[in-house]
Amino acid sequence: MTKPLNIGVIGCGFMGRTHSNAYNRVSNFFKTEYKPVLKAACARSADSVKAFAEQWGYESVETDWRKLIARDDIDAVDICTPNNLHKELAIACAEAGKMILCEKPLAMNVAEGEEMCAAVEKAGVVNTVWYNYRRVPAVTLAKQLIDEGKLGRIFHYRANFLQDWTIAEDLPQGGAALWRLDAAAAGSGVTGDLLAHCIDTAIWLNGGVTNVNAMTETFVKQRKHNLTGKVEPVGIDDACAFMCHFGNGSLGLFESTRYARGHKALYTFEINGEHASIKWDLHDLHRLEYFDHRDEGRLRAWRSIHVTDGDHPYMKNWWVPGLQIGYEHTFVHQVADFLAGLESGTPVSPTFREALETQKICDAVLSSAKSGQWTDVG
Numbered sequence: 159m160t161k162p163l164n165i166g167v168i169g170c171g172f173m174g175r176t177h178s179n180a181y182n183r184v185s186n187f188f189k190t191e192y193k194p195v196l197k198a199a200c201a202r203s204a205d206s207v208k209a210f211a212e213q214w215g216y217e218s219v220e221t222d223w224r225k226l227i228a229r230d231d232i233d234a235v236d237i238c239t240p241n242n243l244h245k246e247l248a249i250a251c252a253e254a255g256k257m258i259l260c261e262k263p264l265a266m267n268v269a270e271g272e273e274m275c276a277a278v279e280k281a282g283v284v285n286t287v288w289y290n291y292r293r294v295p296a297v298t299l300a301k302q303l304i305d306e307g308k309l310g311r312i313f314h315y316r317a318n319f320l321q322d323w324t325i326a327e328d329l330p331q332g333g334a335a336l337w338r339l340d341a342a343a344a345g346s347g348v349t350g351d352l353l354a355h356c357i358d359t360a361i362w363l364n365g366g367v368t369n370v371n372a373m374t375e376t377f378v379k380q381r382k383h384n385l386t387g388k389v390e391p392v393g394i395d396d397a398c399a400f401m402c403h404f405g406n407g408s409l410g411l412f413e414s415t416r417y418a419r420g421h422k423a424l425y426t427f428e429i430n431g432e433h434a435s436i437k438w439d440l441h442d443l444h445r446l447e448y449f450d451h452r453d454e455g456r457l458r459a460w461r462s463i464h465v466t467d468g469d470h471p472y473m474k475n476w477w478v479p480g481l482q483i484g485y486e487h488t489f490v491h492q493v494a495d496f497l498a499g500l501e502s503g504t505p506v507s508p509t510f511r512e513a514l515e516t517q518k519i520c521d522a523v524l525s526s527a528k529s530g531q532w533t534d535v536g
């Protein structure tokens with residue numbers, strides 16, 4: 159018999175949609191003891207939250223997140239708001255004894271993240287952060303291959319996340335659609351928004367980072383603020399590149415920008431080991447490229463693995479071998495793993511505490527870019 163898990167989502171934008179889709183679909187494709195029930199959606203505008211609730215099938219709406227968190231009929235709260243609200247909402251949820259699924263980055267900075275970890279651990283509530291790229295089947299396959307030792311000793315980890323949507327100098331900052339350009343709402347620019355994904359994947363695949371040396375740039379120095387109407391300094395990093403040492407002795411190179419004309423969401427990584435290398439590209443997310451030096455010389459080449467077979471991670475739950483899935487499925491997988499974690503009593507990864515590691519690296523990167531020095535990760 160399935161048990162209902164009543165979900166309350168706060169924030170009905172891009173992530174509100176991907177998560178709602180995941181809650182709706184998960185039980186069709188994954189056998190889970192718990193079944194999400196879309197109990198309540200919350201956003202500040204009564205009209206837009208009502209329209210959202212109708213579209214995705216929520217039973218009720220709230221316009222004040224405090225009311226949603228206080229409701230007895232909500233088991234788990236899903237935080238899909240801009241970054242500056244994560245801490246306040248998460249702590250309120252913990253104090254109310256709710257399970258929490260919080261969007262990334264965990265917080266605006268490490269100090270906030272520490273408070274959030276302390277709150278959920280004190281309350282003993284189940285918690286997780288939506289670093290969904292771990293759950294692209296090809297990325298999970300990369301994890302399996304590395305853990306099995308197929309790559310041998312790892313020498314290099316390289317990752318990029320490139321976009322091109324903020325190049326126009328007359329693009330304003332702040333407000334509903336453009337909070338990512340406003341440091342007060344986002345905390346940082348590409349570091350917290352995009353590199354946080356690359357870092358989470360990297361530490362999951364290759365272990366912890368010991369120190370970093372970074373540079374950031376803000377190409378457009380001032381923009382009109384949507385909320386004040388005034389031209390104000392831009393406080394976010396438009397671009398960031400850093401090198402680092404991993405604890406296992408390998409070297410890391412990371413780059414992210416919103417100024418790479420022609421690239422919309424080009425997240426790529428490549429890992430070079432003693433025996434083999436792997437690479438992955440979000441634009442072709444169902445493929446994992448693999449090169450194994452131990453193959454017979456005449457046949458040695460990069461293989462492009464179409465990660466769609468029943469023995470590939472997650473894929474037996476979907477269609478038939480050869481038919482691929484996409485971006486939205488990574489969120490379905492995260493919900494499936496969250497529900498399985500509830501059933502088994504094993505916390506689903508990454509927990510707040512695990513996601514704090516990514517936050518520590520982001521803070522070290524921003525601090526190194528300011529000082530121009532190698533910086534240890536907290």
Ligand SMILES: NC(=O)c1ccc[n+]([C@@H]2O[C@H](COP(=O)([O-])OP(=O)(O)OC[C@H]3O[C@@H](n4cnc5c(N)ncnc54)[C@H](O)[C@@H]3O)[C@@H](O)[C@H]2O)c1
Pocket residue numbers: 168169170171172173174200201202223238239240241243261262263288289290334335351
């Ligand atoms: N996992 C990923 O791949 C991924 C992708 C995009 C965004 N994110 C993260 O998800 C979060 C939300 O990003 P988004 O792209 O969905 O943003 P968005 O702007 O599309 O949506 C944000 C929503 O929050 C609502 N909101 C703002 N203040 C609120 C308040 N006080 N009370 C209730 N609702 C409020 C807004 O009305 C809006 O509906 C951010 O933390 C972001 O970093 C993660």
